[in-house]
Amino acid sequence: MASDPNFMPMNIYATTGRNRREERWRQKQLEEGKKLGATEPELDADGKQVNPHIPQFISKAPWYIDEAEGKASLRHQRLRQDESTETDYNTTYIRGQRAGPAATKFRKGACDNCGAMSHKTKDCMERPRKLGARWTGKDIQADEVICEVSMTWDSKRDRWNGYDPREHQKIVEEYEKVEKAQQEARSRNLENFSEDGYIAKDDDKYADEADMPGQKFDAHNRMSTRNLRIREDTAKYLLNLSETSTHYDPKTRSMRDDPNKISRDNRLMANNEFERSSGEAAEFEKLQIFAWQAEERGKNIHLQANPTQGALYHKQFKEETHEARINARKKILDKYGGEKHFIVPPKELLYAQTEHYVEYSRDGKLIKGKEKPVSLSRYPENQLVNNHTQIFGSWWHDGHWGYACCHQ
DSSP, X not given: OTTOXXXXXXXXXXXXXXXXXXXXXXXXXXXXXXXXXXXXXXXXXXXXXXXXXXXXXXXXXXXXXXXXXXXXXXXXXXXXXXXXXXXXXXXXXXXSOEESSOOSSOOTTSOTXXXXXXSOGGGOOSOOOSSOHXXXXXXXXXXXXXXXXXXXXXXXXXXXXXOOTHHHHHHHHHHHHHHHHHHHHHHHHTTOBOTTSOBOOOHHHHHHHOOBTTEXXXXXXXXXXXXXXXXXXXXXXXXXXXXXXXXXXXXXXXXXXXXXXXXXXXXXXXXXXXXOOOTTHHHHHHHHHHHHHHHHTTOOOOTXXXXXXXXXXXXXXXXXXXXXXXXXXXXXXXXXXXXXXXSOOOHHHHHTOOOOOOEEOTTSOEEESOOOOOOOOSSOOSOOOTTOSSOTTSEEETTEEEOTTTTO
């Protein structure tokens, strides 16, 4: 049995099966490594990386259309188009032209209306005849030139396909003629001086030379256009010309800090949200807010239509609010008391400093310096007259008043 040439030992079958299992195991480990990113992905026939997560029954091409010679590729999954039949991207083709002379007899399969072979009757663009060329055999039109164009996705959507750049040259020449005519008109007007020496220039040149802040004249449209930027305002990046300064950020076009902090009264730089206001601007803003709030509450107040009415309502509102606050404060004090706490003491007691001299004893009794003040009458007091050393009324005798110095 061992000498039979057609007999294969069992160990050979075992070795072959083990090799196949090892090969499948290696292939599986390789696929797992590709999915995890540990191994470089496989390249297709075009040199592109193949996604390792795509199954083999999708990436492997069938044997009858296998163009990648067993390699993984997705070329067979894409719509294939013959590149030799594609029209060039910049190729222009003839449209709307007739091909040669017209036929003299009606041909089978031609248009029943005009007799051309390039289109059907329902697609004919000629005027419908009462009797078409099929029945009359007269006025048979020539065939149109039809180009078989196979365009790509980009060439179909090319807005400049078929455009001749030489057409733009006609527009340039037209503008050059207009400019030349304007120059000739200016040269003629330069010779026309008025009596006061004014040169009669045309409107276009005067408008272009006009330098008005925030306004520009469009000579072609004959209208003035406003510019939002008033050129009297200094640009922020011109306030600090230091190259090493970090105040101005050119990327965001914002000034981080004021470079000139010395002068605060007349400063040129302010934040973007800063509003310059002076005079009655703050009061006007309060009046505007009052008008908005009153309109929300049903009051018919319009500050722009009737500003006097709005100002009177605002004044009346402030007076009523002030009176309401005083009355509410008075009611609270009458109910709970405490009005004495609102009485401000004298300044001498607040600061505990005075120039009045006062003497106290050891037990705290007043010695001098704070005598009881004498009440004053409506008559003049402490006035010495006629060389008396005492005032009148300082002496009394037998029902009469006199002077104590001379008893008179």
